[in-house]
Amino acid sequence: MGHNAFDETVMFRVAKEEAVDARQVLTAVYQALKEKGYHPINQLVGYLLSGDPAYITSHANARNLIRRLERDELLEELLRSYLERQE
Secondary structure, eight states: OOOOGGGSOOOOOOOHHHHHHHHHHHHHHHHHHHHTTOOHHHHHHHHHHHOOGGGSOOGGGHHHHHTTSOHHHHHHHHHHHHHHHHO
């Protein structure tokens, strides 16, 4: 049988420097939401689930910052940080 490229498992990887950027973005957005009196976790969850940037304040350029990264990159950073702490 021939080898078909579609039969191979695709590895999903994010470069290390992107992960650092994601962490910095999440930290900055969290702080901006907190400064404006929002519940940052609720707002971030709303954004991550819906993709609607209206969940993120424009204060401190937070909305523009978070839109620079794909939501999957942000989720990967959150999971990595949480699960590595559990080890």
